[in-house]
Amino acid sequence: MCRQQSILQEGFLLYQNDKHHFTRNHNGIINMGTSENKLCYDLLSKRLMQADMLHMDPALLEYPDWKGHSFLREEVASFLTEYCKAPSPLEAENVVVMNGCSSLFSSIAAVTCDPGDAILVPTPFYGAIREDVALYSGVRLVHTHLDCQPGGGDDRPFLLTVEKLEKSMEQAKAEGVRVRAVIFVNPHNPLGEIYSAEEMTAFLEFAKRNELHAIVDEVYMLSVFDESASFQSVLSFDRLPDVQRTHVMWGMSKDFAAAGLRMGVVYSQNQDFVLALAQLAFCHGIPGPSQHQVAQLLRDRDWVSREFLPQNRARMEAAHRYVSGALRGLGIPYLHRSSGFYIWADFRKALSEQSFLAERKLWQCFIRHKVLVSPGEAFSCATPGWFRIIFTDQEERLQLGMQRLRKALEELGRVSGQGAENGDEKAGLQSTADEAEPKRDGHGPLRPPPPSPPALPPHWLMRISSHWTSRPLSPPLAPPWTL
Numbered sequence: 001m002c003r004q005q006s007i008l009q010e011g012f013l014l015y016q017n018d019k020h021h022f023t024r025n026h027n028g029i030i031n032m033g034t035s036e037n038k039l040c041y042d043l044l045s046k047r048l049m050q051a052d053m054l055h056m057d058p059a060l061l062e063y064p065d066w067k068g069h070s071f072l073r074e075e076v077a078s079f080l081t082e083y084c085k086a087p088s089p090l091e092a093e094n095v096v097v098m099n100g101c102s103s104l105f106s107s108i109a110a111v112t113c114d115p116g117d118a119i120l121v122p123t124p125f126y127g128a129i130r131e132d133v134a135l136y137s138g139v140r141l142v143h144t145h146l147d148c149q150p151g152g153g154d155d156r157p158f159l160l161t162v163e164k165l166e167k168s169m170e171q172a173k174a175e176g177v178r179v180r181a182v183i184f185v186n187p188h189n190p191l192g193e194i195y196s197a198e199e200m201t202a203f204l205e206f207a208k209r210n211e212l213h214a215i216v217d218e219v220y221m222l223s224v225f226d227e228s229a230s231f232q233s234v235l236s237f238d239r240l241p242d243v244q245r246t247h248v249m250w251g252m253s254k255d256f257a258a259a260g261l262r263m264g265v266v267y268s269q270n271q272d273f274v275l276a277l278a279q280l281a282f283c284h285g286i287p288g289p290s291q292h293q294v295a296q297l298l299r300d301r302d303w304v305s306r307e308f309l310p311q312n313r314a315r316m317e318a319a320h321r322y323v324s325g326a327l328r329g330l331g332i333p334y335l336h337r338s339s340g341f342y343i344w345a346d347f348r349k350a351l352s353e354q355s356f357l358a359e360r361k362l363w364q365c366f367i368r369h370k371v372l373v374s375p376g377e378a379f380s381c382a383t384p385g386w387f388r389i390i391f392t393d394q395e396e397r398l399q400l401g402m403q404r405l406r407k408a409l410e411e412l413g414r415v416s417g418q419g420a421e422n423g424d425e426k427a428g429l430q431s432t433a434d435e436a437e438p439k440r441d442g443h444g445p446l447r448p449p450p451p452s453p454p455a456l457p458p459h460w461l462m463r464i465s466s467h468w469t470s471r472p473l474s475p476p477l478a479p480p481w482t483l
């Protein structure tokens, strides 16, 4: 097992053995490391308890079509047609359903590559992919490292360009590595970046030129919480540069806040690819009754569009506002983005030295303070000191988590909260000392913190926490910046 992924696993295991619980284990670990959305259990459980979910057709108890029951694949095709704004109806025969996108990554690597082949991926990236693609066929990853320093006249840190992709392809070829595919995650995990249609088209043209399968992971496509930001699925394109080699992934874990349902799909017009995946789907099925439930959820557009998505977005927005405000209060710069469950934050000034060893020590220090976040090394980030912080959780837990982060930084003597330091200016970061909350333009530079955090939105406490806690709310904890 490679080191990078084991950091995530190590943290997750520590959390599993010592989960925070408000009454049963208050000193347990707060998990701000695993990319889950815990803001909507009330909406989901209410919907999943309705009568139409309790259905037991004999077919649901029989062996299914391995790539998913046709009723579910039809529902997925129809759902993606609508929510991806496809120019013409998507076809059920192009859909393969498996128990999560991780299974899809393993299976797609096995059907597009031979053992020892490689898949190109820009870094930082969602680190579990490394193990997923290695699982069945020993496929490895080749990196396009993105720099946290904006450069070349552009103000976007971690900017992905075709030139950078081409360069890594050339290097791989020079080293005799056969690259068969490239992965694009949009909206991006962990950056929260949304690539425009023009950018995605350029990336797909690059894949075509190099005869690469393009695996486009859009699992966060509906998790864009700022209305002014827009995401465009590649399934909405009138024309794809290489339709036979473009495969789009989506699932229930993120956009439906239901990682436990274990449902991932891939849409591809390449029937050889679909058939090959169907063989592996034999090991990755979802139980029939769960397929029924998922189909019912997807079919209920009224609930999805009028209830679930708007409430989910509002809650995400409030939670993001809270955690980003707390980070500014700590003097920690971060990428201000509008999608995903996470904030990509720059803790470089908290490192004892600029090394991954120091980053690991900081991560361990956070865990000693009972808060789990994910260090940049787990995402193959080229520069030490970056951490991914999940904000999609109950407000009370976020408060406690941010208090614990603050305590850890205080112990190290690394809390400034006074805006950008000289080091930031040298790194080409802009000062926003006069901004109450940085603009979320989706592509802006890294924002150093203004001097004081925004007030905690009072309505949010009621809106989120009371939805699914049956016990009365405890008095709000002191916001972290008043510790």
Ligand SMILES: Cc1ncc(COP(=O)(O)O)c(C=O)c1O
Residues within 6 Å of the ligand: 035, 099, 100, 101, 102, 103, 126, 185, 189, 217, 219, 251, 252, 253, 259, 263, 264
């Ligand atoms: C970008 C991305 N793709 C895929 C996955 C895996 O999703 P699933 O729960 O469907 O296996 C994740 C999970 O964090 C993710 O962030």
